[in-house]
Amino acid sequence: MQVFRLAESAELNNAWIVAVIAAAALVAIWVVLALASFLIRHTAQFLRIGMLQSFSDSYARKTRLVAVVASFAIAIAGAGVLGYALWQHKDLQPTVDNVLSQITEDAVIAAARNTGVVCLFLVAFYVLKMVTRRLIARVHGQVGRRAVGDRQQMFLEKFFLHLPSVVNLGVAYALLRLAAEAFRLPAPLQWLFFTALYVLLLLAGGRALVMLAHFLSERLIASWEHKVTGSKLEEYYAALRRLLPVVQRSVEAIVYVSVATLLVHRFETLEPFSPYGPLLIRVISMFLAASVLVEIVRVLVARLLLAGPSAAEDTQRRRVTFVGLIQNFLKYIIYFCVAMMVLKDLGVDPTPILAGAGILGLTVGLGAQKIVQDVLAGLLLLFEDQILHGDYIKIGDTEGVVEQVSLRITRVRDGLGRLHFLRNGEVQNVINYSRGWTLAVVDMSVAYEDDLATVLRVIGEIAAGLPAKMPNEVIAPPQVKGLETIGATSLTVRIETKVAPGCFHEVKRTLNRMLVDGFTAHHLEIPYPKSVKIEFEPRPAPASDGAGERGTTDPQLSQDRRPRGTMPIPG
Template identity: 35%
Template sequence: MINFYNLSVVFAELFIVLVIFIVLQWLLNWVFKKSHHLSWLKDKKSQINNIRKISKKILAFVWLILSLAIILFNVFLIYRGEQNLPQYTLELFQNIPKQLWQTILYGIFITGGLIIITLTISRYLDPLLKNAGKQVKDFAVFAKLTSVYDQTDTFLEKAKFHFTNILWLVTLYLSGYFFKLPPTGLNYLQILLIGYLIIAFSILILQAATAIIDSLDNLVESHFKPGTLVYRYYSNLKHLVPFAKRCLEAVIYVNMVTQVIGLIQTITGFANIGEKLVNLIVIILLSRVFIELAQLLLEEVMLTDQDLSETQKQRRMTITPLLQSLSKYLIYFGAGVWILDVFEIDPTPILAAAGLLGLAVGLGAQNLINDMVSGFFILFENYYLVGDFIETGDASGVVEAIELRTTRIRHPNGQVYIIRNGNIEEVVNYSRDYIYAVVDIPISYEANVKKIYGILQQVSEDLQANHPEVLEPIDFNGIEEFTPSHMTIRTMTKLRPTSNPRGIHDEIQGVVRDMIKAAFDQAGIPPLLPQRIIRFKSPEDSKINLLKPDDQSVI
């Protein structure tokens, strides 16, 4: 009977709460209906209806929470063995100080107002953000910021989501403050609010920065023509844009985690690591940018002068890669020292140990030192330059790069020879001062030599007219050689060395052969066919004279 009595008390309490909230709901509807008759509120019917709907939702929410609290509280009392719930509840309420009741009522009143304000702001937030988005899109169209235009809607959706959550967290924190929660509880609510603020703003800043970077990328490509200084610099730095975005993302996330960890005092010591990681990422990004800028500046200073001679250009093309490599290593070295300083590591002992280690390695790596010394001599004694056609050992082709340790040579067939500078002993350079294109012309003994000389003279004139690298007319000083089957006329064409994958002498030799073949065909001179002379000895006459023309047959 006692349990049934207690249950009936619980239902009675729930019924009383329900009646109270029904009365409140009726009073609320009556107040809003009366407000429609007020002249100064006739133009705000839609806003009043919205407030009425919000108020109904708040009342329903409070009724649900209060009913659950009554049920849970009475179940706890029944489980603990209380026999008279009304008496115990009455005594409990009588023992509650009046100040606490005032605090609860005041907190409920303030919380209700905060909820109404939050819902109202949330309702008006959407049109406000849409208007702001329209303004941003109009500016993006005007400034031709395509990425900003494309990502505006996504950004505003995320901004609305995070801003709404921030409003509810602020409401929760203020409610706890007005309900006079213990300092520990308020501290946890504050950590939750500030932590979410840091995360939300970090995500929004990252998305906005990414859109701005992409838009600036498109802006530079659309507004600056190829060949301009800005376009030339940016085209060489463009490949760093994805790397820069990844570094920016890492910096924002590391900073976000650092700030959130810093809110928790028990692990504040770990927050210093985040600051060091941010500095590390910034140093890596700056070193990459400085390397690219240093290489571009060296190219601008060394290679863009139009008044240089061909030899000076080749020398600068040879030295520029070395200076670029040296600047790159210097920047890496400086970045390494900076990183050590960020992590509070004294670089002096490390540099001293590295010097001793380098000395030990240098004493043992004689081949390395030999290659580097030979590389310096090749550069400063001007044995060959980048673009020269050389031959050394089994390698021949155009010099692509001269480094401190190796030389790269591109063969006309495409393969690359990488040769240690210390192994280069003899060099044949086809690109110094001048070079001869030598072509041997076989002719038959029956050919008219004077007629061929005239044809070669005409070929020489045509060759000089069409090829500016030809310095002098073709030199052909008589017959070079007699063979049993033909005669040979050697032609020599003096050429100005130019950069050519095959070597200019090899290319002009092919041109001369083509021109001579075409001239011979036009003059009706037949090609020289292979011949073999066979002499037969008669068995009847062993004393036959093999030198008589009558006794020979030509096949």
């Protein structure tokens, strides 16, 4: 293969040859680097990974720098070759013809065919890309018109954000499969291209599938909400609603484990790890099923054992306490059974473990006597009906409302909002204010200066109005017991009121306010510490005849020297 002469003179022909070769080299370098940057940038956009996108930006800047440096190098090399040819008076035409003679027609035809296949591949890819983009946009518009919640809209937008990447990678993988024979690439290079597209396709598809699963789960739960409202299935719906985050995370884990399993199958060196993928999916599925079963059992136990609204308050609180214990016990049994099933799937025989657990439990029981003592004390507290959920109790220095009674500890919330954890083995001398009735005791101070009969009459009138003001809390009319103490500064009158369980603090506060308002209205004094300031003048000294000689005493100065003092007077 020879190239026709571009000029008659050797110098001008050499210039044309160097210029054509330099231009071809520049075009080849710029095309290769631009194509590589284009592929990396679009791959980063498909996967939407921040690290990969930043890498693509830095790679694009570096490729431009490399292309500029290579262009200068080619230009300098071309100028050097041309100068050398001019200096040696050498014609470059025979050298170029000798090089081109090594290229056969079959090679030219193969290069042209490959170029045509690449062009056809790119045209088909962009045509299919535009078609699928319009189709996805139409589907997105149709789905977006429906009324969906905020979370559903968020997952739907993320799904349609990843879907074009999945479609584009799928189209590219399919076209590359069809054009593989035409390219006639070496087997290692062909495996590299297919594996890269396969990995990218699985990653993008996994992310899109996770978003679609989240959207469908939210949509399904939202559609059930209107159907079960007011029906017997409402409690089951509430339980499943609480489980929705667990279900979504489990589905996400299953999808990613499946993607990882497919990727492991692609590499022969990782093939020994492939059996662990289905096993891990089975374990995640079993624990998800156990979580769903626990919630269903929780609802069933509550519906079967909880008392109805017409039952007494003590019965309801007793049922609530025992229902919580039964629910926790069944939850532990379910998770224990699932753990045994997981061990069996892992190839571990659970029988020796159970036997060893029995021996270990005996050993731990002997060493952890306090825990056993707490559990036994908790059972006695429950079966002897000492403490129930919602009781107002006092144990030592701890006073508050019982929030939970378990087999080992009791949780009590005090008036300041602090949560106390009491070991059941340490619970002794329980004072329970929530059984039957309690007394609200108010001690009212009375001044010595007021008439005692009038004070007792006013207190009786004020106390008599308490049941009308608090009919649900006051069980019996308040009783004025009379003088309780005779103090140094005041008298104390005690009023006792029988009230409903857990209401004595509220009744005491209300009665105190009524007494203060009543004493103020009847002009009765409420004793409080007082102090009286007393000023006195000492007797003046007798006048002296020689006072004139020594000077006259200033009366204002004498007035300033008068002693002053204070003396506390009891109220």
